[in-house]
Amino acid sequence: MKIKGKVFKFGDNIDTDQIYPGRYLELTEHKEIAKHAMEGVDPEFVKKVNKGDLIVAGNNFGCGSSREHAVITLKKSGVNTIIAESFARIFFRNCINLGLPVLICPGITREAKENDILKINLKTGLIYNINNKKELKGEHLSERILNILNEGGIKPLLKNS
């Protein structure tokens, strides 16, 4: 899976309340959920983000609650891949399950800035920054995870198997 997209950059410990505030947890339609992506940290994010864009973040991205809405809102608002120094456990799992690629890449916040264009090879974990021409290597995703991502998540995988 090869991906190319524009960076939206965030700091450390971005929690699920910032990604998707608790007052919207009653929503169940994905189109409605998509309207509140990153609202707790940048209320303008949904207006700026386009299909295929990337999130680059610091440590422990997605910490806090187990809400799957946090993944649905990012995916449905157009975010294609999240690259972070590290991820919180439940969020990471939810992303894989819903087919949103996540890559752990120590050093990424140093080497990528807002609006940079990155090319990503999910299979090798290689990330190339077109703006500063630097290449970084993210942690290798297991075959099992790549297989789920290739199918677009657990649900299509189960349906197709």
Next chain:
Amino acid sequence: MHAVEKILARASGNDEVSSSNIVTANVDFVEINDLYLQVIKSFYEMNGYKVWNPDKVSFVFDHYSPSPTIKAADNHKKMREFCRKQGIKNLFDINEGVCHQVLPEAGLVFPGMILVATDSHTTTHGAFGAFGTGVGATDLATILISGKLWFKVPEVVKIEINGKLKSGVMAKDIILHILGDLGQSAAVYKAIEFTGSVIEELPVDERMALCNMTVEMGAKTSYIQPDDITLNYLKQRVKRDYTIPETDKNYKFANNYNYDISNLEPVAAKPHSIDNVDYVKNIEDVKVDQVFIGTCTGGRVNDISVAANILSGKKISENVRLIVIPASKEVYKKSIEKGYIQSLIESGATISAPGCGPCLGAHQGVIAAGETCVTTSSRNFPGRMGSTEANIYSASPYVAAYSALRGKLAYK
């Protein structure tokens, strides 16, 4: 092997497992809360027809309970219908309380079990020697279909706590102190075991508070070796046999931390992260608009008794709203029997129905821009309890009660 590994080994049919192994384990019990209609949607999207075992499934209405909006009411309605259709008897409706309090009270949590719930604070059940962990809707739906889930066997971190607790210092202070020291990503994907002389003396309510907040360090699960205090709690409730796992003597922990808490004083996590911890004595000039005592972290009988004892016969500051929400119906009833609720109401408190209350910013005491709230709940992320322009201080019920009394952050 560690006791946590033995739980995963038994449930996955392996003689031995070790950290970073991926195992597929039989899940003993699941809980779905009222934020997660998506579980039912995912269940049907994945061609689910009948849940694998209706007696091992529970629904708890706590986060949006009683329903504050038509949408939340509709979600509850659909969940009740699902329970009826699937023969799920463990439906804890709006009159019961927070899942992590309700399940142990109902005797559904026991040592050595694997408990999976759609809530990050499922780590709480390590207080009973159970493997409790939180997942999202899709993972939970796969369990509803198959009864199984894959797990990465976690490394185990040991935190030993010795010394003698000063008066006015609670489990909440201990865990905040540890969070302040180690940081909020110190245990991502790991299990945390608590041991030491302080743990041996802690009552069940306080052990639960400690284990509850391990997820704020990123932990996958937590563990306290069951002892007489645990068994005394369980014997009145659990109606089935269980085996208590024990860690092998030669087990090597991924990390060992030692704390002597004899000099620990009341602390609070300042805005806007839970590891931004300071002594209350250093931040006493902070004026407070609202105090909240409740939730799966700080709404148990012990918490309410601490607050009632401080506020009995006194009036809270006229500048403060005090909201008290017992974690469950049982907590509520006991607190009434003991006279705590009467004392709190007379001091000026507002009591709301058992549930999560304003912890997640949905209802029952959401805060406005520019306001400051002291809460016994576990999170102070920006916007967690309402406006992103509000300030949240997370502290013990002891600090919360004194803060309500003084109208500012206080511990005496």
